[in-house]
Amino acid sequence: MNDQKVRTRAEIPAEDKWTIENVYPDTQAWQADFEKLQKEAEALPTFSGKLNHADQLLAFFKADEKVSRTAGKLAEYANRRADEDTTNTEFIALRAKINAYLSELAAKEAFFEPEILSYPEGTVEKELQEQPALEVYRFVLEQILRKKPHTLDSRSEQLLAAVSDCLEAPSTAYDFLTDADLTFPEIHNEQGEPAELTESTYHRFLISKNRDVRREAFLALFQTYGKYQNTFASLLTSSIKNFVFLAKQHHYASALECSLAPNNIPTKVYHTAIQTAHTHLDSLHRYVRLKKRLLHLPDLHMYDLYVPVIDVPDKHYTFEEAVQTVLEGLSPLGSEYLDLFRKGIASGWVDRYPNKGKCSGAYSSGCYDVPPYILLNFNGDLNSVSTLAHEMGHSLHTYYSTKNQPYIYSDYSLFCAETASTTNEALLIHHLIAQETDRDRKLYLINSQLEQIRTTVFRQLLFAEFELYTHEKAEQGIHLTAKDLCAFWHDLNKQYYGSDMTVDAENDMEWARIPHFYRDFYVYQYATGYAAANSFSRMILQDGKDTVERYKGFLKSGSSNYPIEILRRAGVDMETAKPMEDVIHTFDDLLDMLESAL
Structure with missing residues (x-):
């Protein structure tokens, strides 16, 4: 959009906004669900002390899922509406209300992990054998039990929790x-x-x-x-x-x-x-x-x-041109992926343009019962096109995960999160460079990719x-x-x-x-995520359909396994040097292209 005047929310056409009203038609419906959530959550603490009984453990998982799904839906609606216009006090109040309650809810669930960890060795395995319906929860229980050697007695853990603010x-x-x-x-x-x-x-x-x-x-x-x-x-x-x-x-x-342990990432990956x-x-x-x-x-x-x-010179894209450009760039991912991309655009996933009071930047956010909505502030430049590809990568990762995993594994780790979005960016920039005929613009695109690798990897x-x-x-x-x-x-x-x-x-x-x-040992994930995405994009462009199916398998995996294993199954082994070497080979190829074009 080239409008000099930033429009109000009311002035933005409905077709350019996300369809968040499909989640709740109005505040009254939201409030009714919120009150229902409060009542249902009261049952959670009643399971305390009973989790060594297989039927009670299963009942807790089911009750907690029901409550968590409602809470997620309420939070998504409140946060998306608040971000539409940060001056709208009605939705700011909803966001404050649900965020405050989420802390209360976490307190009601807080007994769960310590209780599981307090049981003698073999207790959980015995429950899994007694109740076949618990099998779906085996991996999440294994993740908790892995913490046992690193969990202190309750008094020590309480003491460390009490001084956490001081340590921050x-x-x-x-x-x-x-x-x-x-x-x-x-x-x-x-x-x-x-x-x-x-x-x-x-x-x-x-x-x-x-x-x-x-x-x-x-x-x-x-x-x-x-x-x-x-x-x-x-x-x-x-x-x-x-x-x-x-x-x-x-x-x-x-x-x-300690930092890498929650995702079971070997320190070898970092080194x-x-x-x-x-x-x-x-x-x-x-x-x-x-x-x-x-x-x-x-x-x-x-x-x-x-x-x-x-x-x-600046090149301007309409939103429709941006969508078409991204679809062309992502064509190696196949018709199913492209159809889902189109479905997301047509179904109102994307809040497209800036308006007065709208949250800045861009993001994708969704949960098990809410579509992966995308906030953009599209202004028609190349960065806006790339941002659309990036955020749709996140959204389709969420879509595939929620459609193919049970609720308990429907989310995915930060270690994997940027891979899906950056794979889209890599495919898009490859397409743009390949089809560009203007010498200076091709050089500009090549250099922008070199800069991204310099800043994101090196x-x-x-x-x-x-x-x-x-x-x-x-x-x-x-x-x-x-x-x-x-x-x-x-x-x-x-x-x-x-x-x-x-x-x-x-x-x-x-x-x-x-x-x-x-945030200890956080930044390396930018480099590893980019390297994994680059490996995927190179394999997709070279190998075609087989790699695409493995890549979609990665998108469908959610948190059903540790991130290193999910990536390995899809063909990218982060415990080896190959993904990082691949991204540096891409860097070298781009340098060759830049030098040959001069």
């Missing part, structure tokens, strides 16, 4: 410092006029064609972080020590093992990803050299990395390596100062980007800008 203090303080208290000096824009620098505007200055603008923004931002280097170091190392403490208390060999990146750093060095050449710069600095190397693995270093030092009882953190960050960047990159001293504080470091 470094993360909370970091958020306040970076979101509210940290301010940056005024800089100058391309016209030489004073301009405000914030975290949200920084990227805009970093992609400026004016190098002086990029440099001034870079220096202003990181010199400001540098003024608080000791505070940032204290917050980060305290957060890491807290996590290491919890991992040790729960008898894990390392913080890394292999980093080692593979190291083996192929020459590919990233080659990209840096090529970028330096394309920008016609005598030296390349960290603040030059994000500036576009190719200028092309950069995230640099982050992952930094995380591993900081946690291992904490486990060894070594206190890291701001100077230590900056020195290691500097060395990592020199190693990853190579001799053609000038690693500016100011960039040594970049670790302080990464909020994900307060």
